[in-house]
Amino acid sequence: MQQNLADISYFILIKVPECVNYLKAKYKMIFVDEYQDCKKNQHLIWRFLSQQGIKLVAVGDVDQSIYSSFTDANPEFLRELISDNSFTSFELTVNHRSHQTIVDYAMRFKNANYLPQTNEDLRITKVNIRGSEKNIVECLESNISDIKNKYNVEKMSNMAIFCRTNEMVSRVSQFLKIPSKDYSLVAFKKEDDFSRFCTQLLTRFFQFRKKETTKKECVEELINSHRNQELYKEMRKKVDLLFSKKPEELFFEVDLICSIYSEAKNRLVTDQNRNELIHILKDKFLLDTFKPAEKNEIQVMNYHKSKGLEFDVVFLMDCYRYIIPKEYNNKYKELETDENLHYVGLTRGKKAVYFLIGTERYRIRQLDYKPASDSIFLSRNGLANLRNYENWI
DSSP: OHHHHHHHHHHHHHHOHHHHHHHHHHOSEEEESOGGGOOHHHHHHHHHHHHTTOEEEEOOOGGGOOOTTTSSOOTHHHHHHHHOTTSOOOOOOOOSSSOHHHHHHHHHHHOTTOOOSOOSSOOEEEEEESSSHHHHHHHHHHHHHHHHHHTTOSOGGGEEEEESSHHHHHHHHHHOOSOEEEOOOOSOSSOSHHHHHHHHHHHHHHHHHTTSSOHHHHHHHHSOTTTOHHHHHHHHHHHHHHHTSOGGGGGGGHHHHHHHHHHHHTOOOOHHHHHHHHHHHHOHHHHGGGSOOOTTOEEEEEHHHHTTOOEEEEEEOOOBTBTTTBOBTTBOTTHHHHHHHHHHHHTTEEEEEEEEEOSEEEETTTTEEEEOOBOGGGGGGGGGGGSEEEEEO
16 A cells, blocks of 8 residues: 555656646655665655655664565665765764774674774674573573673663563563563554654553653644644644543553544545554453563563664574574575564664573474574674674573
């Protein structure tokens, strides 16, 4: 559906000059974030508008292109802009998030010629553990308090475990005895404009209850308050009313949520969207997916979910042959995407990164265990010399 809309939008732009004139009068500049995830017709739209006199600012990182294996996103469109002389490129080369040895490790992973800036106080650790993910979880629970203290981590929610798939996220969460936030459950089965809007609204609802955001900030995210003050006032009233409710009362506010969406987006809510929202608001487990992690909960998610996030300490699982990168008949079908996925996982950690490596790996489809061997990513470019080693029993 989204691709069809992009197709139609591009067709209208090139066929109806009045649309272009309207956009030129309304916008002087267009900012597009995460450009490495652009699809073809999205890219064509931005390029076309930039050629009509609207300045285009594209922000992206080809090393964080992790969706191309299952969407039409393509980092080549960002590379095209970089090589285009009509665009000026600015490289942001300093990572202000992570400890320098984490930066060095990640950069060396991507570039064999990169020279590490320091070899002191290494913050990447490969941990060898006998057994499967169940044993890994048990050992992690035995060591996590020491790790938390070692790196002065204020709360457990500042640490996270990354897995390749949601199925493994669910398994790890089931084995954990310490409090955890499981991100394997997804409330909305289909991603569209309505589901994204409701996800944002309900997430802000729970954040407001924890005093992590304000109603004003929420409304300003939903609409452009500077362009329509009357709409802002009306939306503020409705958000005030919604945020005054308790979570168990949200089921009775389906019409209110739908009206907030309709007014903000100027679109009607389909019966299918409305029924799915009702189903979610009735189900406590689905509704809880919008809650932020509690301070005492370690967060467990897949690598894709981690993109854009940051944690003091991250624990990377599934760094095995056949899993990261995916391998079949000695061939890697999605090597570049898997390289980027590994890179994203590495660079989420601010203070420390741990590879948790077992001797057995679980196969989701076959429901069995196989002997595990290290991912080729762990032996690339002399990375073995840029990390610590531990054995957990």
